[in-house]
Amino acid sequence: MKLKAPVKSSPLREIALQSDGPLDHAWLVGALSLPPGIDLMELDLYELRQRLLAHPQVRTAVLARKFPHKLSVVLEERMPVARVRVPTQDGAVADYLVARDGFVFPGINFTPETVGLLPYLDGITLRRSERGFAPIDGMETVSDLLN
Numbered sequence: 001m002k003l004k005a006p007v008k009s010s011p012l013r014e015i016a017l018q019s020d021g022p023l024d025h026a027w028l029v030g031a032l033s034l035p036p037g038i039d040l041m042e043l044d045l046y047e048l049r050q051r052l053l054a055h056p057q058v059r060t061a062v063l064a065r066k067f068p069h070k071l072s073v074v075l076e077e078r079m080p081v082a083r084v085r086v087p088t089q090d091g092a093v094a095d096y097l098v099a100r101d102g103f104v105f106p107g108i109n110f111t112p113e114t115v116g117l118l119p120y121l122d123g124i125t126l127r128r129s130e131r132g133f134a135p136i137d138g139m140e141t142v143s144d145l146l147n
Contacts (some may be wrong), residue, residue: 009041013069021077022109023057028073031055040065056105056131057097078103080110081143083118086126086133100143102135119146 017028032048045063052061052075060076080097084104088094095115097107104126107115121142127134 009039009067010069011037012040012043012071015071015073016066017073017075019075019077021057021075021079022111023075023077024109027108028052028075040067040069040071043071054131055108056103056133057108059099059101078105080107080115080118081139081146082121083107083115084121084124084126096133098136098139100140102137102139104133104136106132 012034015025015028015032017023017025031052033051034043034048043063043065045065049061049063052058052063052073057077058075059078062074064072066072078099078101081100082098083095084098085093086096086104094106096104097110097115097118098104098121121136124136126136
């Protein structure tokens, strides 16, 4: 059962993003996929947070209403320490990034120069999970060795 907003508020006019990584405003708007003209008080902040956390590049997400018409989003992103080759559904191979905590992610908006400097991991068996791939055990130790 969805509760109605106790008061009529202003329509959402601005989404402000603060992030420590390369995810940008265009990515955020697409990930949130909010209907046009939605009122600020109609936003389900918990559900929107879950949408953002579904992307393995997002480590933490904090959302807040800023009256009268702004949604504030603060993201902490996972930063890559290595990359792995992943077979895609069409039979090709794609480079995915691996964070210090072992999360494997496609690496949205990282520059080719940044990705190109990362070492490849070989001999890793990736296991599928509901968020893409299960984290790789022992990556903190590997990250320390790479540094």
